[in-house]
Amino acid sequence: MSNRKWLALLLVLGLVLAACGGDGGESTTTEADAAPGTTEAAPDEGTTTTEGGDTGTTTAPADSTGYTELDQALAGEFEGTTVDVWAQWLPESVEEANFIATLAPFTEQTGIEVNFQATPDYETALQVAVDGGNAPDLAQIAQPGKMHQYADAGALVALDFFNSEKLEAEMVPAFYDLGHYNDTLYGIYYKSDVKSIVWYPVQAFADNGYEAPTTWDELVALSDQIVADGNGNPWCISIESQEADGWVATDWMEDILLRTAPEEIYNQWITHEIPFNHPEVLEAADYMSDIWFAEDYAYGGNTYINATWIGETQDPMFAEGGPQCWMQKQAAWIGGFWGENRDFIAENPEAPQSEWPNVPGEDVDFFYFPMIEEEFGTPVLGAADMFVMFEDRPEVRALLEWLATPEAAEGWIAAGGFLSPLNTVPAEWYTYPNDGLSEMVLNATTVGFDASDLMPAEVGVGSFWSGMVDWVAANGDGTEEVFQSIEDSWPG
Amino acid sequence: MNRAVQATTSNERWASITRAVVVSVITVAALWLGLQFLSQDTVLEGLPPNASKLVQALIAIVLGVAGIWALFYAGNTMLESFPAKVRDALRPYLFVLPAVAVVGLYLIYPTVGTIVTSVTDVPEGESFFYNYADAFTDPEVLLNLRNNTIWLLIAPAASVFIGLGFAALVDRIRLESLAKSFVFMPLAISFVGAAVIWQFVYAWKPPGQPQIGTLNAFWVGAGEILVGMGILTEIEPIPWLQVIPVNTLALIAIMVWLQVGFAMVVLSAAIKGVPTEMTEAARIDGASERQIFFKITIPSIRGALLVVYTTIAIAVLKVFDLIYVTTGGNLDTSVVAVRMYQEMFRFRNFGAATTMAVILLVAVIPIMIINIRSLRRQGIGA
Numbered sequence: 091m092s093n094r095k096w097l098a099l100l101l102v103l104g105l106v107l108a109a110c111g112g113d114g115g116e117s118t119t120t121e122a123d124a125a126p127g128t129t130e131a132a133p134d135e136g137t138t139t140t141e142g143g144d145t146g147t148t149t150a151p152a153d154s155t156g157y158t159e160l161d162q163a164l165a166g167e168f169e170g171t172t173v174d175v176w177a178q179w180l181p182e183s184v185e186e187a188n189f190i191a192t193l194a195p196f197t198e199q200t201g202i203e204v205n206f207q208a209t210p211d212y213e214t215a216l217q218v219a220v221d222g223g224n225a226p227d228l229a230q231i232a233q234p235g236k237m238h239q240y241a242d243a244g245a246l247v248a249l250d251f252f253n254s255e256k257l258e259a260e261m262v263p264a265f266y267d268l269g270h271y272n273d274t275l276y277g278i279y280y281k282s283d284v285k286s287i288v289w290y291p292v293q294a295f296a297d298n299g300y301e302a303p304t305t306w307d308e309l310v311a312l313s314d315q316i317v318a319d320g321n322g323n324p325w326c327i328s329i330e331s332q333e334a335d336g337w338v339a340t341d342w343m344e345d346i347l348l349r350t351a352p353e354e355i356y357n358q359w360i361t362h363e364i365p366f367n368h369p370e371v372l373e374a375a376d377y378m379s380d381i382w383f384a385e386d387y388a389y390g391g392n393t394y395i396n397a398t399w400i401g402e403t404q405d406p407m408f409a410e411g412g413p414q415c416w417m418q419k420q421a422a423w424i425g426g427f428w429g430e431n432r433d434f435i436a437e438n439p440e441a442p443q444s445e446w447p448n449v450p451g452e453d454v455d456f457f458y459f460p461m462i463e464e465e466f467g468t469p470v471l472g473a474a475d476m477f478v479m480f481e482d483r484p485e486v487r488a489l490l491e492w493l494a495t496p497e498a499a500e501g502w503i504a505a506g507g508f509l510s511p512l513n514t515v516p517a518e519w520y521t522y523p524n525d526g527l528s529e530m531v532l533n534a535t536t537v538g539f540d541a542s543d544l545m546p547a548e549v550g551v552g553s554f555w556s557g558m559v560d561w562v563a564a565n566g567d568g569t570e571e572v573f574q575s576i577e578d579s580w581p582g
Numbered sequence: 583m584n585r586a587v588q589a590t591t592s593n594e595r596w597a598s599i600t601r602a603v604v605v606s607v608i609t610v611a612a613l614w615l616g617l618q619f620l621s622q623d624t625v626l627e628g629l630p631p632n633a634s635k636l637v638q639a640l641i642a643i644v645l646g647v648a649g650i651w652a653l654f655y656a657g658n659t660m661l662e663s664f665p666a667k668v669r670d671a672l673r674p675y676l677f678v679l680p681a682v683a684v685v686g687l688y689l690i691y692p693t694v695g696t697i698v699t700s701v702t703d704v705p706e707g708e709s710f711f712y713n714y715a716d717a718f719t720d721p722e723v724l725l726n727l728r729n730n731t732i733w734l735l736i737a738p739a740a741s742v743f744i745g746l747g748f749a750a751l752v753d754r755i756r757l758e759s760l761a762k763s764f765v766f767m768p769l770a771i772s773f774v775g776a777a778v779i780w781q782f783v784y785a786w787k788p789p790g791q792p793q794i795g796t797l798n799a800f801w802v803g804a805g806e807i808l809v810g811m812g813i814l815t816e817i818e819p820i821p822w823l824q825v826i827p828v829n830t831l832a833l834i835a836i837m838v839w840l841q842v843g844f845a846m847v848v849l850s851a852a853i854k855g856v857p858t859e860m861t862e863a864a865r866i867d868g869a870s871e872r873q874i875f876f877k878i879t880i881p882s883i884r885g886a887l888l889v890v891y892t893t894i895a896i897a898v899l900k901v902f903d904l905i906y907v908t909t910g911g912n913l914d915t916s917v918v919a920v921r922m923y924q925e926m927f928r929f930r931n932f933g934a935a936t937t938m939a940v941i942l943l944v945a946v947i948p949i950m951i952i953n954i955r956s957l958r959r960q961g962i963g964a
Contacts, residue, residue: 214927239930333910390788396913397786397821547929559912563824579722581929 155495156256163488169201171485176219177230177475178212184426184507187439192501196492202485220245225480228490231277232475233543234268235550240478241271247479249275251487257494264537265511269476277476278494279511281502284527285341285421285471285540287456289404294413302457306349309460310380313387316416323389326407326415327382328398329558336555338400339562340542341471342382342419347374348469348538349462356536360544362580367573375569377462383566389415392565401427408448419459421473422523423507425450443506443522451522458530467535473543474511546581553579595663602660609649609656616645650680693943696936703933713937723938726918730945732830733901733917737837738894742887744838745845749853750875762850766843773840777907780836784822784908793819826914833915836904841897845890852886853879885960892953899946918942 154161162168175193179185186208193204207226209215213236219225225245231237240246252275258266265279290302298321303309313324329338347356351370358364359371382388388395389406401424406414408429418424426435430447443450461468477493479486492498496515502508503519509527520528531537542550557576561569620642657676661669704712717723748765752758768776785795793799798819805817822832856879864874880887902919905911911920922938925931 217927217930333906335910335912393786393821393824394788396824548931551928552924556910556912563826563913575721581931 155491156253157488157491157494158251158253159484159487160491160495163200163202163485163492166201168485168488170203171483172203172205173228173483173486173489174205174207174226175228175230175477175489176207176209176212176216176226178232179208179230180210181208182439183208184435184439184505185423188502188505188507191505192498195497195501196489200485200488200492202489204489220480227481227483227486228477228479230280230475231478232473233550234271234277234476234539235544235547237277237476237478238271241274241276245480246276247482249278249479249490252278252491252494260494260512260514262511262513262531262537264539265474268474268539277478278490279474279476280493280498282472282474282509282511282531283421283423284509284530285419285473286345286459286469286530287422287523287527288417288419288459289407289424289454289456290417291407291413292453292455294416300416302455303460304457305460306377306462313381313384313417317386321412321416322406322414323386324416325381325388326404326418327388327395328400328403329395329562330398331400334551334555335396336558337542338403338420339378339382339558340554341540342378343371343374343558344538344541345419345459345469345471346377346462347371347541348471348536349466350374350377352466353469353536353538356538356541360541362545366549366577366580367570372569372573375573379566379569382562392562395562396559401432404428407454422450422456422527425454425507425523428454456523456526468533469536469538470530470534471538471540472531473540548579548581549576598659598663602656602663605659606656609652612652613645613649616641616649620645653680696939696943699932700936700940703936713933717934717937717941722916723918723921725914726916726921727941729830729915729917730899733834733837733898734895736831737834737841737898738891740834740838741841741845741894742849742891745842745890746849746887748842749846749850750879753850753853762846765846768840769843771840773901773903774907776836776840777904780832780839781823781908784832786819786821786824789818795819795822797822823909823915824913829909829913829915833904833908836908837898837901841894845894848886848890849883852883856882885956888956889953889960892949892956895949896946896953899942899949918945 155164177186177189179189186206190206193206196202197204216225216229216231220240220243231240237246254275257275257278261269261279262282265282269275269277269279271277290300295301298316298319300312300315303312316322316324327338329336331337344356347359347370350373355364355368355370359366359368364370382395383392390398400420403420404415404418404424404427407416407418425431425443425446425448428446428448428450434447435441438445448454458468477490479490494512496510496512496519499508499510499512499515500519503510503515503524504521506521506524509524509531517525517528542554544550545554553576557572560575561572564572620638654677657679661673661676664672700713701710704710709715745765748762752761755761771779782794783796784798785793786798787793787795793802802817802819805814808814809817820828823829860878860882861874864878869877900919901917902923905915905917905920906923909915911917911924918938918941922935922942925938926935
């Protein structure tokens with residue numbers, strides 16, 4: 091009896107020792123990683139690149155990419171290592187599939203395995219992982235404010251190793267600057283989005299003789315025309331988005347403010363050098379109110395706006411017997427949710443856009459959310475995703491550097507729904523609608539980064555969102571009170 | 583082990599001491615190494631990452647189970663080397679130690695930490711009570727507290743009332759257990775699951791479109807019949823989760839739906855525990871069923887009523903998921919727990935978040951005391 095107990099104890103001990111043995115094995119690999127390799131590109135590297143020929147050999151780096159660790163990786167020095175990457179592109183979404191496909195050439199060329207994980211409730215999950223010391227090697231972040239928080243907490247790796255001269259020359263300046271915090275580079279922008287567009291049903295517009303407006307007055311006139319013609323409501327608007335209700339409204343506010351106030355006002359509004367309820371901001375709110383809360387303008391009225399999920403906002407546009415609402419301001423991703431597209435894509439995630447039931451560019455097209463005051467030109471409201479680094483290993487550096495090259499964007503650009511912040515991406519790579527969007531960015535007098543993403547979280551993902559929901563619930567009444575309460579919630 | 587064994591010769595005593603030392607050293611060393619290994623986030627060589635995680639999890643389980651056993655064994659071996667008197671005096675404490683340690687580590691330490699953070703995580707130069715002063719002057723927090731009060735006033739009372747009514751009504755019918763299991767079933771559903779289900783119940787579609795929400799389907803369906811009869815001129819679907827204050831009441835209804843089953847089961851058992859002699863004697867004395875229910879049954883199950891009421895009250899004070907999933911706390915539906923989550927995970931204000939946690943804790947404590955006391959009186963949790 092007693093003997094048996096001793097045996098059990100020994101078994102536990104043995105298990106533990108065996109486990110420790112596995113641990114010891116790990117350190118050998120680290121040594122191998124650290125083994126000095128030739129920094130010059132090996133001659134056989136050329137063959138590797140040609141193998142991945144379908145990823146655009148014309149722009150493929152000849153000898154050096156300009157990035158040290160990436161060169162080493164392409165020379166196969168980090169083969170067999172693994173990099174963990176997290177991003178908020180939802181599991182089994184088109185975005186996830188595109189990103190994974192985009193990463194394939196990197197693994198092919200370097201032998202570095204990329205372990206990608208898409209997490210629902212992403213921001214919380216990442217925060218918990220970082221707090222718990224289990225942060226991934228690389229993580230995507232949408233809000234610069236979050237990057238600032240992580241940097242302040244000392245969780246991020248400062249990207250001092252990055253060839254920043256090269257990066258500065260190749261990236262749209264606004265995005266290059268936004269990757270910095272306290273004069274240190276922390277984030278590499280990878281993907282951008284233009285939000286200043288309005289979608290409309292092409293055929294129905296033509297049938298009724300409507301034309302895409304180019305000025306605010308034309309936009310209002312067209313809206314009145316649609317109401318007068320008895321064609322339902324001109325606008326499809328809704329803001330219900332699970333725990334993020336209200337962000338669609340904040341986008342509208344920002345897009346309008348960029349058009350009715352100087353850029354300095356917009357930036358001071360973000361940094362709270364002017365109060366949140368500054369007269370210029372209230373003026374922008376009035377413009378927004380003229381569309382959102384005008385009689386018969388928004389489909390289903392303010393109740394529809396608050397009660398309808400953002401993926402279903404535009405459903406009445408695709409109603410049998412013609413559109414019940416005609417215009418929707420939303421970024422390009424919304425195409426996947428039009429009418430039957432939603433169900434179709436769920437069943438055929440691989441299908442190209444041309445096979446979708448409602449083809450972007452043919453059935454539905456977009457126009458630029460028009461300018462309001464001529465002196466402020468044609469600004470663009472954007473958002474973007476950056477990657478930040480939590481673990482400093484050579485193979486992680488290599489992947490981050492690769493993500494700053496056009497090759498890392500090519501696969502996703504081809505799949506659609508991707509706009510690179512790099513000016514080195516050849517214009518001809520883009521297809522609809524990103525050819526138009528990329529042009530919009532080039533023609534923009536100002537690129538405004540999503541203000542709510544830059545404000546402190548208490549406002550940007552707190553009171554600004556909930557204030558908009560309250561404002562909608564009151565059908566646009568009490569504008570001053572709503573903006574005053576958001577101002578009051580500003581921390582500090 | 584055999585208590586009667588006495589270490590009579592010094593030889594035996596030395597043997598037992600040596601054994602105790604060896605066993606303890608091995609146990610502690612093995613556990614230490616194991617925890618060291620597990621605390622490193624390494625990937626086991628030659629295994630794909632997922633398999634490696636699985637192996638690590640298995641090791642953790644084995645280490646946990648075997649570790650507890652080994653600790654008890656080592657402790658007990660050590661005790662054996664003590665004189666009989668000391669041994670018997672110490673043994674209970676040895677066995678209760680791990681439980682106390684776990685409660686201390688996972689309950690008391692975080693609680694104390696939370697309280698400390700709530701008074702120390704304040705802007706520089708501010709007093710210890712800055713967060714509390716801030717909380718009780720913030721109109722948002724006051725609104726949350728008001729909502730918590732509304733929940734506390736309605737949800738437990740409604741759950742107990744309906745549960746009691748149901749328990750009394752089905753008490754002597756033939757299909758009692760079947761009827762009861764229907765009411766009981768929601769108890770098996772998580773709060774998040776319930777929230778998702780009820781979002782469909784409360785769904786709103788614009789007038790003229792098919793109402794996919796159960797409640798609006800009934801509402802509009804019934805309304806259309808009335809319109810057809812000329813009693814009403816028009817019927818509009820109601821956005822149940824958007825209209826203040828209907829939305830809070832609609833959310834409370836979900837809570838009641840979830841908790842009625844619990845109330846019914848406990849109260850039903852209590853009713854069955856009322857001695858039949860008493861009710862029969864009352865019946866012979868000519869008491870009506872109503873009199874029996876209010877004058878005999880209710881007073882007899884008062885203890886159970888209190889336990890059920892306070893248990894649900896505690897759950898209601900902590901309510902979070904139902905609100906977070908359905909309205910996100912918008913449109914005046916937020917409560918203290920939702921606020922706490924937002925401060926913690928969205929705004930990263932640890933001071934404000936822990937202050938919310940402490941407010942909740944203070945609010946729960948008196949209810950918990952009543953709850954535990956009446957449980958003891960019932961002889962359930964003694």
